[in-house]
Amino acid sequence: MEKADLVISGGGILGTALAYWISSLYEGKIVLVEMAEDVARHTSGRNTGVIHRPFYLHPEKRRTFARCANLSYHLWKEYASAENLPWKEIGTIEVATNDHQVEHIKKYMQWAVQNGMDASEVELLSGEQVKKLEPHVDCLGAIFAKTDTSVNYQIFTESLKKRAVSQGAQFKFGFKVQDVASKNGALVIRSVDGQEIETSFFINCSGGNAIDVAHMMNVGKEYTDLHFRGEYWEVSQAKSGLVSRNIYTVPKHPDIPFLDPHWIVRADGRREIGPNAVLIAGSQTYEGFANGLGEFLCKVFERPLGNKARLFTNADFLKLASEEWVSSISKKAMLARVQKFIPELKAEDLVKRGTAGIRSSVIDPKGNFIKEAIELEGEKSFHILNYNSPGATGSPAYTALLVSKLEKLGKFTHLKKRPIPVKGIWDFNKVINSL
Ligand SMILES: Cc1cc2nc3c(=O)[nH]c(=O)nc-3n(C[C@H](O)[C@H](O)[C@H](O)COP(=O)(O)OP(=O)(O)OC[C@H]3O[C@@H](n4cnc5c(N)ncnc54)[C@H](O)[C@@H]3O)c2cc1C
The missing domain is CATH 3.50.50.60 (FAD/NAD(P)-binding domain)
Known part of the structure; x- marks a missing residue:
């Protein structure tokens, strides 16, 4: 051996x-x-x-x-x-689309320095200042992380x-x-x-x-875990000039921050939107819900049963999970999430699906994501x-x-x-x- x-x-x-x-x-x-x-x-x-x-x-x-x-x-x-x-040090603008989020990005300015970043790497921007940098982005304010x-x-x-x-x-x-x-x-x-x-x-x-x-x-x-597929859509060449930096949003659900799709500038220059977070049965299920009935049953009956059971009796979680599935099936639904901050992006600008990746999140016995x-x-x-x-x-x-x-x-x-x-x-x- x-x-x-x-x-x-x-x-x-x-x-x-x-x-x-x-x-x-x-x-x-x-x-x-x-x-x-x-x-x-x-x-x-x-x-x-x-x-x-x-x-x-x-x-x-x-x-x-x-x-x-x-x-x-x-x-x-x-x-x-x-x-x-x-x-490609293009920078990320993380935008606030409501007043609560505007307060949140002020906290980010402090966290940046507390986490060891140089103060010059981040800047707090008003909605108008964002417009000067990125004319096609709508928001109430943002933090600009210049070295992302x-x-x-x-x-x-x-x-x-x-x-x-x-x-x-x-x-x-x-x-x-x-x-x-x-x-x-x-x-x-x-x-x-x-x-x-x-x-x-x-x-x-x-x-x-x-x-x-x-x-x-x-x-x-x-512990047990759940798998979430993050899907992307590629933006047409013609519309890739719409925005030149990454645009992220302040997470709507701070406890599940991976739910909000962004505008992404890839290292090779391609633009994409995504990822969403679609609940699936397996850690390599790149299409559909499960690679066969066996994988589905394994996930449902995998032990310990209590962790998932607690999460699945949480109505908010079920609502979020179903919304993510809608954005998987419907390009329009995915687009609508990004149009909140880039309203000019249209369905015909999303030309093909990008490469999906899977996040496996561990759940503790109380049904919380770690x-x-x-x-x-x-x-x-x-x-x-x-x-x-x-x-x-x-x-x-x-x-x-x-x-x-x-x-x-x-x-x-x-x-x-x-x-x-x-x-x-x-x-x-x-x-x-x-x-
Ligand atoms: C949609 C999405 C977007 C993300 N974006 C970013 C980002 O922009 N920036 C960032 O910093 N992080 C990002 N992350 C997180 C980051 O990608 C992960 O934290 C990181 O890739 C995890 O690396 P890993 O080596 O643990 O896992 P993996 O890359 O999954 O590697 C695990 C390896 O183990 C192998 N394996 C599994 N089971 C077995 C087995 N039984 N025997 C042998 N081999 C096995 C698999 O084949 C795999 O290659 C993102 C994650 C997702 C899902």
Whole structure:
């Protein structure tokens, strides 16, 4: 049987960045297993592609994500410049469309600085000032985050994979973890097609399936999750000049901030609107509600039943979920949500559907969505669940923090530390000291 010192499951941006840091600091056989044919084929390669500056993240309630996002902007900027990767610092205008939201963006101005942004990166704008910058945008006021940047996270992840491989990490594609068993004091990781790897330690970064992989090892049994497909529509070339920056809205439901579609400027210049958040049964269900009846039944009867049952007796949640489905089926309904701040956009300007991505949100036993990532320790294993937005932005700093935590917990004592870390674009100690 193949043996490894460490196995990471999941080649999204989280698992790949983790493999990058660990292989730069340690010798030994580090294997990343990924069920797809390459890295970032799921959420990490199907998102909005924005490096989010953390002005909108509560400095206490979302402290880790805010600090990681803030530092990682600088890390990605250095990385993109050294590797010559697309980097479009076009800025985001987050608009308020009612008086309550106008008050909210004033709070964002304080949060930006509290989260470590330079005060010059953000500006509070009146509706008239927004019109001067973006004549086709209607609002009562806005915060302008000048350094929000458009990138392509699939390209970033592929580039990190190359660096990890050059440092000795191995990537095994087409390996879907189906079962993890204990054997002679080690773990045996088995794939759907019968491949096996024995390892001393396992890290679960399986994105939309992270909770299922954790449950295989009796970890996080109190949690369950729901999957939401974020869909986009591409804007015609003729209308792409309508707005030149990202336009976001202050979330209508601060507890479920991923419900509001935006106007997005992609790193390659294309304009899209989206994403919505359509409730679906599976973490790779890119069309319809479920990939077959089996997936649907599995999701409905998946344990624990109580978490979802509590959410599904919440009338507000059901109303929101049905509205999101309407915006999936009807282009007009999706458009209407964006016309509230770009009224000139018309149905014929939305020429084709964009690439949808899926968000998997963990629900606690009280039926609440959890906001931050969840880190859980298991027997010879560590699990990261609920690694959601702005997870792609914060991944370099967040994974460095994870490595430092795992070192302190003594999880890497079986690995040989390199006398000098492999020289890369980022400096591990500098990152940890800045967090
Ligand atoms: C619609 C949408 C828009 C977003 N926009 C942004 C944005 O603009 N900016 C930002 O910072 N963040 C954004 N995010 C969030 C960000 O994309 C995620 O936080 C991040 O990509 C999560 O990375 P991950 O590696 O945890 O997950 P993933 O990218 O999903 O990677 C997990 C990997 O695990 C693999 N896997 C799953 N199960 C198994 C198994 N059993 N065995 C082996 N492999 C397995 C999968 O194939 C997958 O490749 C967005 C998210 C969504 C859904």
